Amino acid sequence: MGKTLSLCFLAVVLLAVAIPADESLAQGQPRPSLVRASYFPLQAGNWWLYTKTGVGEPTQWRVEVAKLEATSENRNYLLFGGYFFGVAHLVKVVPPDIVVERNPEPGRDYLWYMLGAPVGMRWELHLAPSPTKAPIPACVDGARLTLAARDEVVRVPAGEFRNVVRVDWRTECVDAGITSEWFAPGIGLIRRVESSIAGPVVSELAEAHVGEPFAPRLPYSTSLSLDRPVYLNNLMPPVDPQALPNVSAAFTVANLTEQPLELAFSGCKSVAVEVRDAAGEGVLRARGDDGGCCTCDNLLPVVLQRSSLTLPVTFKLITESGDPLPDGWYAVVATLETVGEAPQPAATALIQVSSVH
Numbered sequence: 001m002g003k004t005l006s007l008c009f010l011a012v013v014l015l016a017v018a019i020p021a022d023e024s025l026a027q028g029q030p031r032p033s034l035v036r037a038s039y040f041p042l043q044a045g046n047w048w049l050y051t052k053t054g055v056g057e058p059t060q061w062r063v064e065v066a067k068l069e070a071t072s073e074n075r076n077y078l079l080f081g082g083y084f085f086g087v088a089h090l091v092k093v094v095p096p097d098i099v100v101e102r103n104p105e106p107g108r109d110y111l112w113y114m115l116g117a118p119v120g121m122r123w124e125l126h127l128a129p130s131p132t133k134a135p136i137p138a139c140v141d142g143a144r145l146t147l148a149a150r151d152e153v154v155r156v157p158a159g160e161f162r163n164v165v166r167v168d169w170r171t172e173c174v175d176a177g178i179t180s181e182w183f184a185p186g187i188g189l190i191r192r193v194e195s196s197i198a199g200p201v202v203s204e205l206a207e208a209h210v211g212e213p214f215a216p217r218l219p220y221s222t223s224l225s226l227d228r229p230v231y232l233n234n235l236m237p238p239v240d241p242q243a244l245p246n247v248s249a250a251f252t253v254a255n256l257t258e259q260p261l262e263l264a265f266s267g268c269k270s271v272a273v274e275v276r277d278a279a280g281e282g283v284l285r286a287r288g289d290d291g292g293c294c295t296c297d298n299l300l301p302v303v304l305q306r307s308s309l310t311l312p313v314t315f316k317l318i319t320e321s322g323d324p325l326p327d328g329w330y331a332v333v334a335t336l337e338t339v340g341e342a343p344q345p346a347a348t349a350l351i352q353v354s355s356v357h
Contacts (some may be wrong), residue, residue, distance in 0.1 A: 152166055189205070232246065271336050
């Protein structure tokens with residue numbers, strides 16, 4: 001544990017890991033107060049569907065919680081499958097949002113997360129060994145985790161979430177492994193960023209069933225198409241900022257169902273774009289619209305039903321201070337600028353910036 005670990009919280013952790021949780025947590029039936037507040041809701045029947053982008057074609061992966069037959073060995077634990085490399089684990093959550101995996105041998109359980117900890121808390125994540133499971137890579141087991149934030153606002157395909165907890169990872173792996181995770185209250189993991197030799201890989205929550213109510217399947221899909229995946233900075237002196245590369249993109253939201261998707265804009269149909277570096281920090285912003293009166297103060301309703309909306313965006317890869325972007329991978333995040341209670345569909349694409357000197 002890191003030096004920032006308070007004695008008070010350490011005492012709670014040790015008691016929570018060593019002492020079985022109360023009966024209200026047994027067999028996936030947490031107290032309602034815990035269900036509403038937990039950043040890692042474990043209940044039989046819960047499932048989460050994630051979309052992974054960054055290397056190759058987008059893929060999806062699923063996490064689900066299964067109920068076990070109660071025995072003296074697995075009392076209070078639930079079978080949690082798909083979270084780490086598709087292998088199922090016996091896991092439980094004890095107050096205050098401490099996630100542990102059952103130790104098959106006598107002794108304390110293996111600590112995964114301390115999501116109720118204060119900002120700055122550090123700990124190590126360990127997985128329980130098992131000869132029947134796939135080998136545990138070093139980029140998960142033994143990872144050093146830090147609770148980095150508790151108040152972030154994160155938008156993913158499943159929606160926008162507030163009071164999000166961010167956990168940063170440090171491992172011994174080179175160009176591999178998880179770098180950060182984001183957890184929303186009452187929902188759980190909503191975003192995971194991993195590193196790879198080919199660049200960052202981002203998983204975002206697309207759909208979930210977490211107790212009641214559902215985080216429902218959205219009746220629409222989104223895409224962000226870019227003119228190319230790699231942009232070249234010509235930094236041969238003298239450097240001309242106007243010669244830096246332009247990005248041409250098209251953001252599309254499509255609703256191919258009979259269920260109407262009701263959107264509303266102020267003045268014109270528009271989309272906001274933010275370019276984020278590998279650390280998740282915004283480095284530049286841009287926007288695109290349909291050419292309407294964006295300064296007009298009038299409500300523009302749009303209904304998509306078996307139809308789609310595409311908005312063009314063009315911007316230069318240059319910071320607000322006029323500097324070219326450093327070499328590396330960046331996420332381009334496009335969000336529809338709707339108003340009122342209308343959904344704000346979003347999409348993400350990855351680009352690489354390289355330079356010649």
